[in-house]
Amino acid sequence: MFKYLLIWRYLIRKRITSIAIVAVMLLVMLILVVLSVMSGLLQETRDRNHQWTGDIVISRDSLVGFPYYQEFIDSLVSCDLVDSATPMIKTFGLQNYDSEPLVIFGIRPIELCRVTDFAQTLHYQKDRKPLSLNLGDLYRDLPSDEFSEENKRRGVIWATHSIGRPQFDNNIEWDGHYFDEIILPLDITVFGVSSRGKLIGSAMGESQRFWYVDDSVSGLVDIDTSSRYVDFDELQNLCWMAGQDNRPPRANEIRIRLKEDVALSAGRLRVIKRWDDFVKTRQDAGQGDLLGDCTVQTWKQYRRSFIAPMEKEKSMMIMVFGMIAVVAAFIIFIIFYMIVTEKIKDFGIIKSVGASSWMVSQIFLGFGALVGTIGAILGTGLGCAIVMNSNRIEDFMFRCFEFRLWPPDMYAIDKIPDVVNVSEAAIIAGIAILVSMVGAALPALRAARLNVVEALRVE
């Protein structure tokens, strides 16, 4: 009992203890704020990449692509591994002849929405089911003289950074009333490539007129600044991948969604196994050699060049704050050392009335733990308050000083992450308490090893 009494007494009476508490509090607060924001950004980046990519991607890094994609998809969806899968074409293109180069995706919209959360990135068709690229499905009052049945299929979804939106908002209303305003033709030019990797088709590149039907904001900068989505079959035709050269039709990618109960890495291994078996069965078929150098990747691997830098930056931050943790531990060490020096006589008395060395050291370890706990609680509280109000703080700073930490027109960030990860907060608090106890360990040892006679000798 006397141990708790002494710990409490030291905490209340020794003002210097407040310095140690402040140090721990600052440490916890800083790490919590920085890690929460970075973890939030990292998680958001991961989520966006996952939602846009699907679970598994089979791809070939060549415009030639690979054949027999539909057969493999059919065999996949019939097993207990895959929920859904869809082929895609990814190629480079020009829009309206003189634009910056773009990435053009050929998609099957309904299938893609089953595999990914693509529908959620759209502005007009977010809640529309089924998603369509067909102008005929979307607009009531299509002028029949301009839009043949063939043209009606040629809708294009325009990937855009969020700041691009207002230019559309002025003109479009999603019920067809303002259709005259939104006829926005986009002439898209791509390369037509034969299954042997030779340019094919017209000498100038393959062009086709599409019409704007929606825009997509995925939150991925590389995608949103340079992508357009058109119908898979239309792009396949345009790129000469639809079997025009009397070869099997080709695609560049297969996007796969695993069943809920299948783990990602295990799912990838099983898809690889199935893919390898499939490749063996098609080895001798026409163009079967194109299947050989396809890669099967999880979404993390497929998008790693965009996720890994952020993970590294988070690790570097942890290292920097590790240094502060060492300084905080040293502050606690010195403070406790001072207290031990000052209270030598107390410990002499305690030991002389029968306390063991372990009991004396327990007083300091307990004291360290208490200081750490109080500092951690205050730091966690302050950190949580800052994180949870980070957007209000930023708004306030913008109103007062016109300072915005992450302007949305520069970064693909709608808001600063304002959620505290409870497990991370608990780990940080735990480390802070541990650091406090480490700081207290040496003084505790010194107190425990005090010689009673020596301690009581000086009056």
Place this chain on the structure above:
Amino acid sequence: MYKIFLCLRYLCKRRIAFFGTAAVMLSVALLIIITSLFTGFIHLFEDHSQRFWGQVIVGIDIPSTDYKTLIDTLEQNPAIETARPHMTHGGLLYLGEGKARGVQLVGIDLSRRARDDYFRAGLLLQSQVQGVPTFNLSDDAKTKSRAWLQKKMERIGRTGQTIDDKDLPIGAIVGIGVLGQPDDLTDEYDKAAIARELADRTDPMVITLGKSGDKASDSAPEKLKRTCWPVDVVQIGQHHYDSATVYLPIEYLMELTGTVDGDGVLRSGVQVQITGKPGYATEDVIAATRAGLGVFGRTVLKWPDHIIASIPVVASLEIGPVRDLTREFNKQLVILQVIVGFICLVVALLIFVILLMIVMQKQRDIGIIRALGCSRWGVAWIFLGYGACIGLVGSGLGVGLGIWATWHINGIEGFLSQLLGFKIWKSGVYMFSQIPDRVDVSSLLWIVIVGIVTATLGAFLPAVRAARLQPVVTLRHE
């Protein structure tokens, strides 16, 4: 005198003070590294922007034949080192075997562009060659391209036609990243393999680009397809330009994308990029450019003054994306400095407790000094001086460590990359292939002051406590 003596004695004899010194040293070193890294990055970004875009940009739409006159006129000004034409156009590049890229086609005057050492040194094949680098095809490339063309003509049944040099694909210099990818672990290109690829090439690359319609001449937009032969690759050190740029002769690109007006004159929207001579500020270069434009506009184009005055002449660092990115980099630097400021606060706390402990241990010394006639202020001065000494020594060591670490940042990064098994700094993420390793000398002074002030602030309360000690009380016990 005794105050200085005691400060130094405590500094040397009290080992615990070493921790305070070490903490100040680490904070100062961290501040120097962060500030140098960011400032260096911003300077590098500005430097590269000015290298690529020139110091000052003039945007003007005039007949293509008049550009040379304009450039000659501008280069006669003593403030202007180089005036060079530049144009960019988006395009698609087909490399063969299913490999394609979206690229920027950049029209340049190679003789003028090569005056910049960075471009010249970045060429893979022509950097060491005497004379001016060229877009001309080598004899080997001519033979191969002629064979390719011959084969193509045979395929379409046009045999027996002679092939002149002008029929061959145009020579192009491509960014190194168009032909290769940097290694995952070292972030370096395999230049030998890229050189081999250039030498072994048997087919030209295909460029597809569009030409927008011109309302004045009522011409419709059109697609263009041309072939080019890579004669060299260039690495200018900025990933964005290295990975998606194809340099072509400017006359060729002008002819390709320009429009012929009613008088049969080829017009093309070309930028003129101007670099000032050393010692001339950007404002001087802008003024010199305006003066040159005035002369050119009045004598050659016969334009009235108000039209000449409306020609946009801007500093390249003021163009939107460059300015916005620089602003964001500066903002991130401030945020990091604020974080390090918090670390300094913790360091001040550390010095505070260290000095408080020393004050407690040295109560008897303080009593003796006071008994011998030292004033309260004198005692306080000892501990304030002691704190300042810790700050000074820590800052001195921190400056040394910070400068050393900044100079060797690429080596340290390489070592850490080896250790961790992944590349920390990649040009694809951080724009440049090298980490900036130039120390920001202008910030050293304020960082040292921050170090000393932090330590002195930490010493303030212990100094006050020491000054308030009563000599009778401290000397009472034996």
